[in-house]
Amino acid sequence: MVKVELFFLLASLVGTGTGMTVTDLDKVDGHISEKDGVLQEREEPIIIFNKATELFFHSENCPPGYYMGVMRNDVCYLIGLTELTHREASEFCRETQGGLVVIEDAYDHAYLVGHIVMQPELRAQSASSTLYWTSGTNLVDEVWTWSTTGQYMNFTKFSEQTNPDVSGYMGLFDDRQGSPSSYYDWWVYPAYGAPQKGRFICQHKIKHDDCDV
Numbered sequence: 001m002v003k004v005e006l007f008f009l010l011a012s013l014v015g016t017g018t019g020m021t022v023t024d025l026d027k028v029d030g031h032i033s034e035k036d037g038v039l040q041e042r043e044e045p046i047i048i049f050n051k052a053t054e055l056f057f058h059s060e061n062c063p064p065g066y067y068m069g070v071m072r073n074d075v076c077y078l079i080g081l082t083e084l085t086h087r088e089a090s091e092f093c094r095e096t097q098g099g100l101v102v103i104e105d106a107y108d109h110a111y112l113v114g115h116i117v118m119q120p121e122l123r124a125q126s127a128s129s130t131l132y133w134t135s136g137t138n139l140v141d142e143v144w145t146w147s148t149t150g151q152y153m154n155f156t157k158f159s160e161q162t163n164p165d166v167s168g169y170m171g172l173f174d175d176r177q178g179s180p181s182s183y184y185d186w187w188v189y190p191a192y193g194a195p196q197k198g199r200f201i202c203q204h205k206i207k208h209d210d211c212d213v
Contacts, residue, residue: 055114056068056115062206076098080202083199085195089202112172113183117183131174133198133200136169144164148203166190171198
């Protein structure tokens with residue numbers, strides 16, 4: 001019941017436009033621009049979603065660019081707006097002290113989706129920006145696992161329109177034509193063929209006073 005209630009709570013917040021005060025990131029080693037949330041020192045700067053919201057706030061326990069969730073105080077999240085391949089996104093997350101996001105249960109899924117749908121900047125702007133990469137993959141033994149932690153998936157939410165038997169990577173797909181319950185269902189993007197690019201979500205797990213993925 002708690003998970004169901006959470007989903008409807010998040011859904012009810014969509015479009016309220018009552019964001020918290022935006023806290024600009026401090027500049028750290030020249031990597032992050034204070035004003036625009038652009039990570040520097042790359043051939044092409046990576047743009048991130050750089051503000052606090054109703055569900056995510058700035059915390060000194062999180063690495064630069066990451067925000068802590070109000071419902072979970074052990075995980076920090078970073079949302080990348082620049083479209084990358086799955087490999088590029090994974091490498092970027094590691095470079096920023098994290099890993100591609102792990103969705104452990106329906107609670108995690110509803111929480112992340114609620115955050116995305118509440119922010120117009122995070123919704124699909126074009127056909128190519130309907131995807132957010134996660135660490136889900138079935139390239140090893142054809143079993144779906146989270147590459148960031150190596151754990152098997154105990155919860156799944158694959159769309160009825162995708163084939164989880166295909167070898168590839170899992171991304172959250174913005175099905176704006178469907179009902180809210182299908183927003184950002186899980187889609188499989190094949191590992192073969194032309195590389196798919198999309199936005200991405202990194203996570204940074206906090207353990208005691210030290211941080212690891």
